[in-house]
Amino acid sequence: MTDLTKPPADDRPAPMVEAQGVRKSYGLVEVLKGIDLEVKKGEVFVLVGPSGSGKSTFLRCINHLEKINGGLLSVDGELVGYRMKGGRLHELRDREVAQKRRDIGMVFQHFNLFPHMTALENVIEAPVQVKGENKAEARERGMALLERVGLADKAKNYPSQLSGGQQQRVAIARALAMKPKLMLFDEPTSALDPELVGEVLDVMRGLAEEGMTMIVVTHEMGFAREVGDALVFMDGGVVVESGSPREVLTNPQHDRTRAFLSKVL
Amino acid sequence: MNSSDQGSVHPGRPETLKAVPVRHPGRWVGAAVVAVLAAMLIHALTTNPQFQWDVVGTYLFDSTILHGLGVTLELTFLSMLIGVAGGITLAIMRLSPNPVLSSTAWFYIWVFRGTPVLVQLLFWNFLGTLWASISIGIPFGPAFWSEPTNEAIPLFVAALLGLGLNEAAYMAEIVRGGIQSVPLGQTEAAHALGMSQFNTMRRIILPQAMRVIIPPTGNETISMLKTTSLVSAISLEELLRAGQNIYSRTFQTIPLLLVVSIWYLLMTSILTVVQYYIERHYARGANRVLPPTPLQRLRRLFAGKPVPPAKDDVVTGLEGGGHV
Ligand SMILES: Nc1ncnc2c1ncn2[C@@H]1O[C@H](COP(=O)(O)OP(=O)(O)OP(=O)(O)O)[C@@H](O)[C@H]1O
Ligand SMILES: [Mg+2]
Numbered sequence A: 001m002t003d004l005t006k007p008p009a010d011d012r013p014a015p016m017v018e019a020q021g022v023r024k025s026y027g028l029v030e031v032l033k034g035i036d037l038e039v040k041k042g043e044v045f046v047l048v049g050p051s052g053s054g055k056s057t058f059l060r061c062i063n064h065l066e067k068i069n070g071g072l073l074s075v076d077g078e079l080v081g082y083r084m085k086g087g088r089l090h091e092l093r094d095r096e097v098a099q100k101r102r103d104i105g106m107v108f109q110h111f112n113l114f115p116h117m118t119a120l121e122n123v124i125e126a127p128v129q130v131k132g133e134n135k136a137e138a139r140e141r142g143m144a145l146l147e148r149v150g151l152a153d154k155a156k157n158y159p160s161q162l163s164g165g166q167q168q169r170v171a172i173a174r175a176l177a178m179k180p181k182l183m184l185f186d187e188p189t190s191a192l193d194p195e196l197v198g199e200v201l202d203v204m205r206g207l208a209e210e211g212m213t214m215i216v217v218t219h220e221m222g223f224a225r226e227v228g229d230a231l232v233f234m235d236g237g238v239v240v241e242s243g244s245p246r247e248v249l250t251n252p253q254h255d256r257t258r259a260f261l262s263k264v265l
Numbered sequence B: 001m002n003s004s005d006q007g008s009v010h011p012g013r014p015e016t017l018k019a020v021p022v023r024h025p026g027r028w029v030g031a032a033v034v035a036v037l038a039a040m041l042i043h044a045l046t047t048n049p050q051f052q053w054d055v056v057g058t059y060l061f062d063s064t065i066l067h068g069l070g071v072t073l074e075l076t077f078l079s080m081l082i083g084v085a086g087g088i089t090l091a092i093m094r095l096s097p098n099p100v101l102s103s104t105a106w107f108y109i110w111v112f113r114g115t116p117v118l119v120q121l122l123f124w125n126f127l128g129t130l131w132a133s134i135s136i137g138i139p140f141g142p143a144f145w146s147e148p149t150n151e152a153i154p155l156f157v158a159a160l161l162g163l164g165l166n167e168a169a170y171m172a173e174i175v176r177g178g179i180q181s182v183p184l185g186q187t188e189a190a191h192a193l194g195m196s197q198f199n200t201m202r203r204i205i206l207p208q209a210m211r212v213i214i215p216p217t218g219n220e221t222i223s224m225l226k227t228t229s230l231v232s233a234i235s236l237e238e239l240l241r242a243g244q245n246i247y248s249r250t251f252q253t254i255p256l257l258l259v260v261s262i263w264y265l266l267m268t269s270i271l272t273v274v275q276y277y278i279e280r281h282y283a284r285g286a287n288r289v290l291p292p293t294p295l296q297r298l299r300r301l302f303a304g305k306p307v308p309p310a311k312d313d314v315v316t317g318l319e320g321g322g323h324v
Helices: A055-062 A094-101 A119-129 A135-148 A164-176 A194-209 A221-227 A245-250 A255-264 B002-008 B025-047 B053-060 B063-095 B099-114 B117-125 B155-181 B184-192 B197-234 B239-250 B253-282 B294-303
Strands: A017-026 A029-039 A044-048 A070-075 A082-085 A088-091 A104-107 A182-186 A213-217 A230-235 A238-243 B133-137 B143-148
Touching (some): A029 A055, A029 A070, A029 A230, A044 A055, A044 A221, A055 A182, A094 B184, A104 A164, A104 B184, A119 A135, A119 A164, A135 A164, A164 A194, A194 A221, A221 A245, A230 A255, A238 A245, A238 A255, B063 B099, B063 B155, B155 B197, B184 B197, B197 B253
Parallel strands (some): A104 A182
Antiparallel strands (some): A017 A029, A017 A070, A230 A238, B133 B143
16 A cells, blocks of 8 residues: 555656546445556546446445445545544534535536526535625626626526526536636536537637546547547446547557447547 | 416416306305305394493504503514524534434433423413522522522513424524525535535525525414413413403403404504415526516505516515515
8 A cells, every 4th residue: 555645756747637546335345346547647548448337336436425344545635524633534514514515616417507506506605605705796707607608697596497408518617716726527518408518618628628537428429539538438436448538549558448449539 | 366377377378268157056055154144243243232342442552552462462472583593503403413412412302302391381470489590600609699599580571481492492493494494405505615614504495495494483383372372370461461451340242352352463464474485485486477466466456457466576575475
């Protein structure tokens, strides 16, 4: 076991996410069977794999929506959900976990916008409630974020009055409002009509260009190839293959990868 | 209403459809029967001297009755307050991963839902015979403060405890249903944003649960207004008891029961209207278009426009809902 509390010896910048042998079970079923990977700062990291391979589960472990059962997982040099003290792991309190989640934005397949709040209210909810930001300032920043995802004119609409693509863009603005250092996307375009996929991918592409560190679970191989810096293919709870998206997508080494890609490409 | 809706399906079409509407002869027969029955009822109510409407008139605003009405309203309001606050607490305890909390809540609900309110009211009233005094201090140790039970728990408080604690058990189940109706993704989204458990419940889950909680809570309130009449059994002078006190002197039983009924009916009617508006408020964000208020309905009826909920009445916040 490497000591994650110490910075690495060489002068590489510390990775944004580092997973070593991460395991996760639900009851007797082991869903993640030892995941090793590293996401560098400023990188767009694409996660692909068949349904049920554990992609969502792994993403949810990163912001501790799920507890891991084994291995080590750290974000920006700090363990997720635990603290190393006196050579032993101590579980973090709810409050400390919440504190760490502020820095990690998450975008869900089904948007999960708060339906009783307008688009703008959705965006400013966490800055005001969690960070105690001044309401007027949060509003101003919220409007700027909505502007950025192209929805300034929909600020007063409730989610039920927005299209899927618009809802997902609000969800991205909502996550960005917390000024995260890492963004997790769990199939952000899977629930969208084909003609709405582009508008969401455009926003994500813009984010990538600004240097946001992103982990993206997606079936959009075009996006992976064009925007991705690294790609991992998961199956059955393990990493089967990893490399640059171009490499893996055009020249897969494993049968399982080939079989999967032949279905989605 | 039904037949007129169909005309507005394609309001933009150049030529409107002209068709003979479906006739409903059954409705006319039904209406005639009801009209005859209503006439008979009114005749019976007005001509039978036993109803003594003049006595009803004298006592309708009698100070004893009005005082009783005040007590009834106070009891209803305060015991619903206890019921709702207790219900939310119990529901959250019941859903807690902590087994001590959830089983405590389960036990409470089991006891208070499993016994009649009247019995519980009598228990609170006769608490003095169980424990002569109530004291605050170290459990099984010395007491810092002590008072005879009957003074510590006056009649009104006994009634309040009886009604409120019982109501909490019912409200707990209503609130629990409401909380569980909110999709799990909402909690996850809130947690992913770094919101605490408490804030997630307060800002995200409960407001959405309200849509499910409000209608049965309205019913509970209306039912509570009537249930308060049970406390006449522990001789607290609320509306019914006030009426009883008068007719035990004057023997004008029927007119006084009529007085009491008129007040109950008026109060429940008002509550029904209030309930409608509260439900409409919490429908915000759930429906694309708010249902019309009764006033709007009336206006539309008289304007003769067969308009379903108007297009401009979309839910853009509270202010937006009021006009057409
Ligand atoms: N809460 C849970 N309890 C039990 N099993 C679960 C739970 N959540 C996920 N699983 C199981 O874990 C496995 C991995 O699920 P996960 O959602 O991570 O897959 P995925 O790769 O995201 O799939 P998809 O592409 O369909 O979203 C699945 O077999 C699923 O049935
Ligand atoms: Mg998934």
